Amino acid sequence: MSRALVLFAHGARSAAWAVPFEKLRDLTQARLPDVQVRLGFLELMAPRLPELVAELAASGVTQVTVVPVFLGQGGHVMRDLPVMVEELRNSYPQVAINVVEAAGENAAVLNALSDYCVASLPV
Template identity: 30%
Template sequence: MSNAIILFSHGSTLCGAGETLKALAAQMQQRGDADIVRVGFLNFSEPLFGESFDECVRLGATRITVAPYFLVAGYFVQVELPKVLSPAQQRHPHIEVRVGKAMRDHSLLADAIISCAQRAAPPVQWRHLLDSAPQWCRASEECPLFGTPECPATTQPQA
């Protein structure tokens, strides 16, 4: 018996945008929120939801909780999630699957906003996320940096 949580998330075209979420999953697994915690992206970023589902099963999960990494249970949770969840369940019919709730108006979100405000930074630091994106470069044509001087894939000759 092994429990898994998959953080179901929208992906991003910006390279590296999913790294924070992967770190969050690793942290949740380390502190024991579940035996296995993974991220499953709907699109753009990797791994995709179905791949993460398969990996959880391969690692021995018998019960998988899908945790929507969404503030609101809108279109992506209600319409797009079933489209990727159903095939995964058909591949692994013996796995017990539950879908958790979106974050909505959780009381800790107010604390999180205040905490984010306490880490506020002056203008020189506002683009540090964009500046750090090239280290995660996956040569994606969809990345907003693709083809710009900041993109390693399009500024350095391919070996």
């Protein structure tokens, strides 16, 4: 596979925190059988994004799309991620790295969350 989709999350000390992200990865992988769908983390969990991109590049991946699985574009997405991605682009010029908006900034995601919130009210 020459393409990869990286779900980029913050990371946490508790392994249980990652369970919903693992489910998201698995659901996404099932829909994209010809693409490597992987989880990468900013901190506290492995693999961190730099190690993951190194692994993907070594396996021959030439296109990486990074989806920040964050509700908003806070400091990590606006400051930390661009610096990290620029370093990765310099280290792996053979890999095209594209970063899309934070999941929580996307209208479809917000509508799905709103639907869930509305449906949670008892009738």
